[in-house]
Amino acid sequence: xxxxxxxxxxxxxxxxxxxxxxxxHDMRDDFLxxxxxxxxxxxxxxxxxxxxxxxxxxxxxxSPDVGMMYSMNAYQGCEHGCIYCYARNSHEYWGYxxxxxxxxxxxxxxxxxxxxxxxxxxxxxxxxxxxMSGNTDCYQPAEKxxxxxxxxxxxxxxxxxxxxIITKNALILRDLDLLKALAKDNLIGVNVSITxxxxxxxxxxxxxxxxIKRRLETVKILSDNGIPVNVMLAPIIPSxxxxxxxxxxxxxxxxxxxxxxxxxxxxxxxxxxxFTDWIKTAxxxxxxxxxxxxxxxxxxxxxxxxxxxRMRGEGKIAEQxxxxxxxxxHKYFKSKGMPRxxxxxxxxxxxxxxxxx
Numbered sequence: 333x334x335x336x337x338x339x340x341x342x343x344x345x346x347x348x349x350x351x352x353x354x355x356x357h358d359m360r361d362d363f364l365x366x367x368x369x370x371x372x373x374x375x376x377x378x379x380x381x382x383x384x385x386x387x388x389x390x391x392x393x394x395s396p397d398v399g400m401m402y403s404m405n406a407y408q409g410c411e412h413g414c415i416y417c418y419a420r421n422s423h424e425y426w427g428y429x430x431x432x433x434x435x436x437x438x439x440x441x442x443x444x445x446x447x448x449x450x451x452x453x454x455x456x457x458x459x460x461x462x463x464m465s466g467n468t469d470c471y472q473p474a475e476k477x478x479x480x481x482x483x484x485x486x487x488x489x490x491x492x493x494x495x496x497i498i499t500k501n502a503l504i505l506r507d508l509d510l511l512k513a514l515a516k517d518n519l520i521g522v523n524v525s526i527t528x529x530x531x532x533x534x535x536x537x538x539x540x541x542x543x544i545k546r547r548l549e550t551v552k553i554l555s556d557n558g559i560p561v562n563v564m565l566a567p568i569i570p571s572x573x574x575x576x577x578x579x580x581x582x583x584x585x586x587x588x589x590x591x592x593x594x595x596x597x598x599x600x601x602x603x604x605x606x607f608t609d610w611i612k613t614a615x616x617x618x619x620x621x622x623x624x625x626x627x628x629x630x631x632x633x634x635x636x637x638x639x640x641x642r643m644r645g646e647g648k649i650a651e652q653x654x655x656x657x658x659x660x661x662h663k664y665f666k667s668k669g670m671p672r673x674x675x676x677x678x679x680x681x682x683x684x685x686x687x688x689x
Contacts, residue, residue: 338613338614339377339432340539341377341413341539341540342377342413342432342435342436342539343412343413343414343415343417343435343537343538343539343610344413344415344420344430344431344432344434344435344606344609344610345431345432345609345610345613346431346432346609347429347431347432347433348429348430348431348602348605348606348609349429349602350424350427350428350429350430351424351601351602377436378436379411379435379436379437379438379473380436380437380438381438381440381474381477381478382437382438382439382440383439383440383441383442384408384426384439384440384441385441385443386441386443386447387447388447388451389404389405389406389441389443389444389447389448389451390402390403390404390447390448390451390462391403391404391405391466393466395639396639396640397639397640397642397643398466399593400461400463400466400496401460401461402460402461402462402463403462403463403464403465403466403467404444404448404462404463404464404466404484405441405464405465405466405467405468405470406440406441406444406464406470406475406478406480406481406484407438407439407440407441407468407469407470407472407474407475407480408422408423408426408438408439408441408467408468409423409426409428409433409434409435409436409437409438409439409468410434410435410438410468410469410472411435411436411438411472411473411474411540412435412469412472412473412500412501412538412539412540412541413435413538413539413540414500414537414538414541415536415537415538415606415607415610416537416567416569416597416599416603416607417434417603418598418600418603419434419467419468420434420601420602420603420606421600421601421602421603422467423437424601424602426439429602430601430602430603430606431602431606435540438472438474440474440478440480441480442478442480444480444483444484445480445483445484445486445487448462448484448487448488449487449490449491452487452488452491452493452678452682453491453682453683455682458675459493459494459675459676459677459678459679460494460675461494461495461496461521461673461675462488462493462494462495462496463495463496463497463498464481464484464495464496464497464498465497465498465499466498469498469499469500469501470484470497470498470499471497471499471501471503471504472501473501473540475501475503476503481507482506482507482510485507485510485511485514486510488514488519489510489513489514489519490681491678491681491682492517492519492677492678492680492681493519493677493678493681494518494519494520494521494673494674494675494678495514495519495520495673496520496521496522496523496673497520497521497522497523498523498525498564499522499523499524499525500524500525500526500538500541500542500547501541501542502542502546502547502549502550503542504522504550504554505550505553505554508553508554508557511554511557511559512557512558512559515557515558515559515560516558517674517677518671518673518674519673519674519677520559520560520673521560521562521670521671521673522554522559522560522561522562523561523562523563523564523593524547524550524551524554524561524562524563524564524589525547525563525564525566526544526547526548526551526563526564526565526580526583526584527565527566527567527568527569527573528544528572528573528576528580529544529576529579529580529583530544530573530576531543531544533572533573536614536615537569537572537573548583548584548587549587551563551584551587551588551589552587552588554588555587555588555589555590556588560590560670560671561588561589561590562589562590562591562592562593562670563580563584563589563591563592563593564592564593564594564595565577565580565581565592565593565594565657566593566594566595567594567595567596567597567598568594568595568596568597568653568657569597569622569626570597570622570625570626570628570629570649570653571618571621571622571625572615572622574649574652574653574656577594577653577656577657577660578656578659578660578663580592580660581657581660581661581663581664581665582660582663582664584664585664585665589665590665590668590669590670591661591665591668591669591670592657592660592661592664592665594653594657595643595644596629596643596644596645596650596653596654597626597629598626598629598630598634598635598636598642598643598645599626599634599635600635600637601635603635604634604635607634608623608634611623625649628647628648628649628650629645629646629647629649629650629653630642630645630646631646631647
């Protein structure tokens with residue numbers, strides 16, 4: 333019996349220890365053998381949605397190199413299961429593992445629209461773009477059931493407040509009516525994440541995300557409807573998708589994107605252990621090569637937490653990646669860029685309708 337079969341449809345292949353817990357849970361081989369003999373499931377691999385009750389929903393972003401001032405997240409944890417996701421570590425604060433728990437224990441904030449409206453109505457609030465999905469994808473599978481993101485977009489539209497979206501799910505097209513209405517007043521900017529043109533790569537890196545074809549179609553449909561789209565080629569992982577930078581840039585430009593962004597993968601916190609375990613199972617033939625090349629981008633470590641260098645890396649491989657992205661921008665996005673969102677309308681609509689006097 334293979335004591336550790338590959339879990340299809342998931343990124344992480346196990347739960348790792350939560351650094352805030354003294355005790356840990358381990359799936360032992362003798363237990364797996366017992367379950368096989370008894371015809372029982374050791375793990376049913378199902379996703380659970382758990383409601384949580386935050387007091388606020390808008391977060392001020394302190395990191396100087398993230399590119400946003402405020403963010404909000406309707407969900408904690410993400411069923412997309414992207415193996416490299418930096419947000420995995422945040423699940424430990426909720427008492428769960430950054431591994432499989434991050435993908436299978438999704439915390440749902442049903443009160444998010446109400447909390448957002450309360451924030452936008454405050455006399456002290458001055459409009460600045462609020463980015464949905466600063467941590468986890470606001471259009472992950474849970475959104476199809478709970479529609480929290482759509483309700484929040486209705487609030488942004490009601491109060492004429494600028495909003496940014498980061499997603500890799502074509503479900504965003506469900507809300508095209510609201511996005512078009514926001515775009516009329518330059519209140520919306522969308523960032524679509526596309527990390528590869530290969531479906532084989534996408535399936536193991538990002539197992540429950542929209543296909544590459546659907547994501548490119550999403551970029552085109554949004555762009556054709558006057559909604560500005562930036563494509564995030566992120567993260568770039570040496571020897572996995574680093575060779576695709578120019579083809580990715582061309583494909584996104586051909587589908588109407590006005591700009592691209594990128595980061596070089598960094599495996600901070602528990603993600604280093606999760607990624608290492610995953611790649612040795614999913615890509616055993618190149619695991620050591622990839623891990624060593626990631627380390628070469630971060631001074632011999634899988635992670636670099638220094639502001640200014642953590643996103644772009646250092647060394648020859650990082651320099652080659654950053655140069656290719658610069659070349660791609662010059663070749664396919666010259667004289668293009670995302671517009672600055674409108675922050676001037678909100679004050680007139682703070683009570684939900686236009687102030688005449």
